Structures are given as C-alpha cells and as structure tokens.
Amino acid sequence: DAGVIQSPRHEVTEMGQEVTLRCKPISGHNSLFWYRQTMMRGLELLIYFNNNVPIDDSGMPEDRFSAKMPNASFSTLKIQPSEPRDSAVYFCASSEPGQGDYGYTFGSGTRLTVV
Amino acid sequence: QKEVEQNSGPLSVPEGAIASLNCTYSDRGSQSFFWYRQYSGKSPELIMSIYSNGDKEDGRFTAQLNKASQYVSLLIRDSQPSDSATYLCAVAYGQNFVFGPGTRLSVLP
Numbered sequence: 001d002a003g004v005i006q007s008p009r010h011e012v013t014e015m016g017q018e019v020t021l022r023c024k025p026i027s028g029h030n031s032l033f034w035y036r037q038t039m040m041r042g043l044e045l046l047i048y049f050n051n052n053v054p055i056d057d058s059g060m061p062e063d064r065f066s067a068k069m070p071n072a073s074f075s076t077l078k079i080q081p082s083e084p085r086d087s088a089v090y091f092c093a094s095s096e097p098g099q100g101d102y103g104y105t106f107g108s109g110t111r112l113t114v115v
Numbered sequence: 116q117k118e119v120e121q122n123s124g125p126l127s128v129p130e131g132a133i134a135s136l137n138c139t140y141s142d143r144g145s146q147s148f149f150w151y152r153q154y155s156g157k158s159p160e161l162i163m164s165i166y167s168n169g170d171k172e173d174g175r176f177t178a179q180l181n182k183a184s185q186y187v188s189l190l191i192r193d194s195q196p197s198d199s200a201t202y203l204c205a206v207a208y209g210q211n212f213v214f215g216p217g218t219r220l221s222v223l224p
Contacts (some may be wrong), residue, residue, distance in 0.1 A: 033212075042214060042215070042216045042217065043159070043203065043214040044158060045211060045212070045213075048210065048211065050210070055210075055224070056211060091158055091159075096208070101162055103149050103151075103161040103205075104212065105158050105161070106158040106160070108157075108158050109158050112152055
C-alpha cells in the first residue's frame with residue numbers, strides 16, 4: 001500500500017496567489033482529514049470528509065480556504081488568495097470506515113511558504 | 116472547548132532509562148486515545164492506542180489510561196537515541212481527533 005499521497009511536498013508562492021494542495025487517500029479508506037501544523041498552534045483540523053461528503057469544516061480559518069473531494073481517491077485544499085500567515089505544513093490523513101477507534105494514517109505533508 | 120494538554124518539554128533522558136510522557140484532556144466523553152510520534156520534518160506516526168482504563172503494552176511502549184482523572188500517559192522503556200522525537204497525544208471525539216501540542220523527547224547517548 002502506497003499510503004496517503006500528498007503533492008506537492010513543498011510549495012513557495014507569493015502573497016495573493018492561488019495555492020492548491022492535493023491528496024490521495026489509502027484505497028478503501030472512506031474518511032479524509034485535512035490538518036494544518038504550525039509551531040504556534042500545533043496540529044489543527046481544518047475539515048474532514050466521510051464518503052466524499054464534507055462533515056465538519058468548522059476549522060477552515062476563513063473563506064479563502066476551500067476543500068473538495070470529487071471522488072473517493074482524490075481531495076484538494078485550495079487557498080485563494082494566499083497570505084504569509086498561511087505558511088504551515090498541511091497534512092492529509094485518512095481512516096477506514098468507523099475507524100475513529102483505530103487512528104489515522106497521515107501523508108507526508110505539504111510545506112507551504114507564502115512570501 | 117475540547118482541550119488536550121501536554122508538557123512541551125524538552126524532556127531529556129539518558130539512553131536506557133524510562134521516559135514518561137503525560138497528557139490530560141478536558142472532555143469526559145472521550146473513548147479513544149492515541150499516541151503519535153513525529154520526527155522532525157516528518158508526519159505523525161501512530162504508535163499506540165488505548166480505549167480502556169489500565170495499561171496496554173506493546174514492546175518497549177506502555178500506554179496508561181485513567182478516565183476518572185482524564186489522564187493518559189506513555190512510558191518508553193530502555194529509551195534509545197532513535198526515540199528522540201515529538202510525541203503527540205490525540206483524543207478522539209467521534210472521528211475528529213484533537214491533538215495536544217506535543218512533548219519533545221531527547222534521549223541522550
């Protein structure tokens with residue numbers, strides 16, 4: 001199993017530009033989570049999907065952030081326009097059905113730097 | 116507000132010693148608890164889960180849970196330099212995990 005695959009691994013962009021982060025969950029996992037990690041705030045849940053449907057997006061910081069999951073094998077997190085305070089590591093994670101009891105598997109993350 | 120607290124460390128222990136990592140959580144409704152290890156520049160990796168009061172052992176790792184005190188701990192026996200990492204406590208609320216800030220462990224050769 002290839003695990004959770006995220007791309008790109010690193011992204012450097014200028015303030016005001018659109019950024020799109022991509023995630024492919026583990027096959028058979030029906031829940032997908034987007035987290036952001038910073039030194040100041042630690043790991044924060046942004047949004048999660050069950051069966052491609054957004055369940056809780058209360059962690060999305062503002063309207064500049066949007067996430068989609070058009071099918072079971074792909075999700076995107078978009079920031080438009082990006083700002084320097086969005087600089088962080090963004091992790092995608094997935095879990096099996098009913099697997100809140102069994103933990104997530106994280107992808108390698110995307111390190112975003114907005115200058 | 117569901118909160119998970121950990122000492123940020125760093126916690127330094129000599130090689131071969133027992134490292135003890137602690138975590139408290141605010142919501143008594145939590146049923147599932149996890150420890151993740153995160154090496155610098157890497158993603159979190161699940162190392163232990165625990166659901167019932169008491170101890171759960173897996174190799175050199177022992178997780179301890181006390182729901183009455185809302186307290187979870189992780190013991191690492193015979194600590195190795197390769198155990199040096201940040202350890203994140205996570206508490207599950209349904210499918211949503213709330214993570215603590217992590218404790219940085221340094222095992223000194």
